[in-house]
Amino acid sequence: MTIDATLPGAMPRPARRARPARWEAGIGHGLMILTALICVFPIYWMIVTSLRPENAIFSTRLWPDTASLENYAYALRAVPIRQMLVNTFIVSFTVTVIQLVTGILAGYAFARWRFRGSALFFGAIALTWLVPLQVVMIPNYLLVSRLGMIDTLGALILPHVASAFAIMLLAQSMRSFPSEVIEAARMDGASHAHILWQVIVPNLRGTLASLAILIFISTWNEYFWPLLLSRTPENSVVQIGLQMFITSEGTQWGPLMAASTMASLPILLIYLVLQRQVIASFMKSGLR
């Protein structure tokens, strides 16, 4: 890496080169601003729609004539959104932690140990990734029903305690971990547990952070399994709450957008907190 220590103005560039550079920069910035606006506009529209009264919901004006928080109040009254957000957070957080732990343990086993049938087991795990959730939903439902877990948060978590994607990703990351470092630790008498938790895991923070975010978001957005499982809104998750505003007799766009705004805030906050870690992990992966 080099650092440009030249002071501005100390060595002026030829005018012929400066102008195209500014043009290029201008076009680049213009494209980036346009892209950013395109990305942000749906979120802006969601918030604006959440502030509109019912008879102005289809208005195309960029700002509502009469903004009000009535849709938020209605959404909170009609659906237990707060409880659903808490439930969704508990389920997403628990699934993320459990999948990371099972992924780390299984990934280490596949990456560091040679045992009979390891390729077969790894292949079998990879194959489960190809089976859509809908295929196993009914057998899973019967299982949690027999366990007496219908309408509980535990049943939302149970089918997600291990993830093929997490295992494969972490196994791959651990395989590319420098073997010299592991050998050095072993020569110092370190156990497998010590090597895993004290040597490898701290060095995979970037990968684990981005994997955690992926797991958290996909669990947060889970819809079909909670739809089949939940019997009361109080024990359900926010995606089911959002769906409650969409009916065959018409969609309640104002309250739906209000609830969607509330539902997206926690994810946005988590991303903001972990943003540096995520970007660092992506850059690291790119450089590698």
Add this chain to the structure above:
Amino acid sequence: MKTTILTGLALALGATAGHAQTIPAEVTEPVTITFYNYNLSSAGNGAEATKKMIAEFEASHPNIKVEGIPVSPQNFVTRVQADIVAGQPVDLTQMGFNALDFASKNLGAVALEDIIPQAEIDAHLEGMVPNGLELGRLDGKTYGLAYTFSTPILFYNADIFREAGLDPDAPPQTWEEVKAAGLNVKEATDALPLATGIYGPSAMDWLMQGVVRSNGGAVINEDRTQMTFAEPESVEAVEMLRELAKLGITKNLDITSQMEGMAAGNTAMYLQTSAIQGFLVDGAEGNFDLRATTMPRFGDKPVRPNNSGSALVIHASEPLKQRAAWELMKYLTSKRGYTIITSEIGYLPLRPEIVEDPEYLGEWVKDHPLLQPNLDQLSVLEPWVPMPGPNYLQIATSMMDAMEQATFGDNDDVKGILEAAQTQAQNLLP
């Protein structure tokens, strides 16, 4: 998977069939029943009204506790199936009419005549519209009582009518008049002349059945053994729709877009269930003059609207629970029940006498004129015929896909398209 589930269902239901007993005359001990309800799965009027009815019922029947189970309409049958196999109690359901046959053969739906004394049934059904009672009858038995149901009506935007030089006080009554009005609207305005709820993944076949029947046809024969949607009357009905599409009067838009186009004031006419009236009224308020008239007929032929919506179906196998479910069913289809269903959810009352009665809907109807076309159609209501057998959804889907292709596709051979699809659908019949 399907075979396994059906086998499980058969075993689960068979285990209880041998214990059929006489239903008790009343509920004298505490009992809890489940009520699988799709209105509870949404936010708003439907859920609030349902909770209110359950609360009123529990207050007047202290021994009966009702556990309302919210189930979305999209996975209603799957959920009931799964719960029966899982051993969860399923006592009373709000079943879509299209799944009634499947429920009677695979989901343990009980015919009222098999468990309730006939005199008691007759006493409760007195005062109900005879056509409405037919909606829940299959093979001569009553498996369901119409609960939340409605008919198709033609909503129209009176402001667009005026802009197009049409008289909003004389809305179209026939498909020819719809075509003429549509051409005027197309010529004079930017509005979409006609939207319908006929096609689309969530439309199912209920509205199309009414269109075909209004032309003297039927999509399936009376004993539900032969598909008939390629018969001349049906072909003619689809050709009429094709002509409207080719003239640019109607377009193959997403069903939700069509509904929202009407609510936003961008559509002149909209043929759809009266159940969406509340949604359209909210959009129209302060923006445009929303009105409604009866479903269009074919020339001099009588209009034959059929119902959308749901019936109450008993699945309970224990006599005490059957009695409790029947008591709840009676309450929900009583004068009081239909008053709440009509005034707070927006569906039709199966008891026309309450419409004039100031104790029930008398005052409310005066303030809600959009209900009138719906009430006018009650006397000519026809059942939404469920397709038979376990492939009932595939049969309806293949029929509707062909009709959509025949209406909006490039191929002018409507008869050929429908005949090919009819052969395919016929093979799916049991």
